[in-house]
Amino acid sequence: MQKFSVDSNGYYGEFGGAFVPEILYKCVNDLENSYLRILESEKFKREFEQLLRDYVGRPSPLYLSQQLSERFGCKIYLKREDLNHTGAHKINNAIGQILIAREMGKTRIIAETGAGQHGVAAATVCALMQMPCTVYMGKTDVERQAVNVKKMEMLGATVVPVTSGNMTLKDATNEAIRDWCSHPEETHYIIGSTIGPHPYPDLVARLQSVISKEIKVQLTEKEGRDYPDYLVACVGGGSNAAGTIYEYLDNDRVKIVLAEAGGKGVDSGYSAATIQLGTIGVLHGCKTLLMQTEDGQITEPYSISAGLDYPGVGPIHANLASQHRAQVLPINDDEALRAAFELTRREGIIPALESAHALAALEKVDFKPGDVVVLTLSGRGDKDLETYFKYENQF
Incomplete structure (x- = not known):
């Protein structure tokens, strides 16, 4: 899959890469150095496949x-x-990423969400693995996806409404990155889409x-x-x-x-x-x-x-x-x-x-x-x- 898959620098053609503030460099670098090793391990494959089958x-x-x-x-x-x-589909990625976070010794999960489905998936796997979870969601989306907000809270997550910009997914992502900068050591950021710094697009x-x-x-x-x-x-x-x-x-x-x-x-x-x-x-x-x-x-x-x-x-x-x-x-x-x-x-x-x-x-x-x-x-x-x-x- 060489032609269209990611290269060793995290690029798809001219797109991709990792543009992160210095405080997050170690987090992103640690993930980049760990994710393929974990994904290809027998332990991960066994647990991921079992959860996809019996839980999802x-x-x-x-x-x-x-x-x-x-x-x-x-x-x-x-x-x-x-x-x-x-x-x-969001649950597929959330389960995989929380297994990786646990393997890397992370103890706290953050996520961003627009439609709320990724937030619900992140809150779900955090309940399953008994990890604290904070979900950032634009205030506009909090209002139009009220049922998903209630679900996340019922699952034990803290939902933070974001009031900057037009209060949607972009703004929720901004806030999640700010949180990550403040708690880089213990936090894993479960990004819900093929965006973000390398290795996230490839990982997801x-x-x-x-x-x-x-x-x-x-x-x-x-x-x-x-x-x-x-x-x-x-x-x-x-x-x-x-x-x-x-x-x-x-x-x-x-x-x-x-x-x-x-x-x-x-x-x-x-x-x-x-x-x-x-x-x-x-x-x-x-x-x-x-x-x-x-x-x-x-x-x-x-x-x-x-x-x-x-x-x-x-x-x-x-x-x-x-x-x-x-x-x-x-x-x-x-x-x-x-x-x-x-x-x-x-x-x-x-x-x-x-x-x-x-x-x-x-x-x-x-x-x-x-x-x-x-x-x-x-x-x-x-x-x-x-x-x-x-x-x-x-x-």
Whole structure:
């Protein structure tokens, strides 16, 4: 997987790296020097696989959607990450990282969250491992994801509402990094996406690669071959997308389609379509595509989906887009909402708003009758019900 995977300096092409304040250098360096050794150890593999199976409920099913297949004239499978314990793909990474933190002797966990799913996953694994957990969450997201906030608190985590910026994921990440700077020795920061300084993007992608490893096995059973013609996933920071495509990056037969948040329209000023709108810069420890002004000030992103409301994108995805390995489509709020209600009413599955962006991308691709398509349903829609209730009469 040389061409599109991380190099020894933590770069994907021109994107990535580790840009951290001096106080965090040792933390990041220690993690970089430890993570591959731990991930490849028999002890870690055994415990990680056992927890994924018995605690998370993996493998997650690969479900052939009859109505989507008929509608688009090809075979469309849904990779059902929404059926995991805690309701999304986020738990895969959280379990892996807390095992690493424990192995490294860390005694305290911090996390950032937008949609709340990563926060819930972090709080869940901290309850499981009996470690204290502090989750930073933008005040805007605290209000629109109130149920997840209550869940985190019920699980024993301290949720800190962040009131800077537009009070969403970017601002929560800023505060988490400040906390980490204040308590570097005992704290492990469980980053929820393929962002942050190296080795985080690679670490998170490796932990989430369980998704594409399962897809290979499941497609072999169902289709007699271990690869699809298309992989489709939503991308914000990019962990569910990275996990979906990880095993297929160098397989040219597999086309990659990523859906990012167009908000109210790419040119509306209310968007989070980083790959369409972004330019190269450094944020939260890595060099990637960012929504920013000409003088490098981050512009506020907007999406109806809290999990995609981020002004950057993981360096792995910035590289895939710049190399034209992935086709990236901006999906507007109304397109995502329409796709969500259609899946709900026609298939009996209420998707997360993030996943609904991936579903809406199907409309924009010309599939051939023999195509096999795998779309990752990254999470379930329980956390988005308030938003759905607001719009259900319009769709």
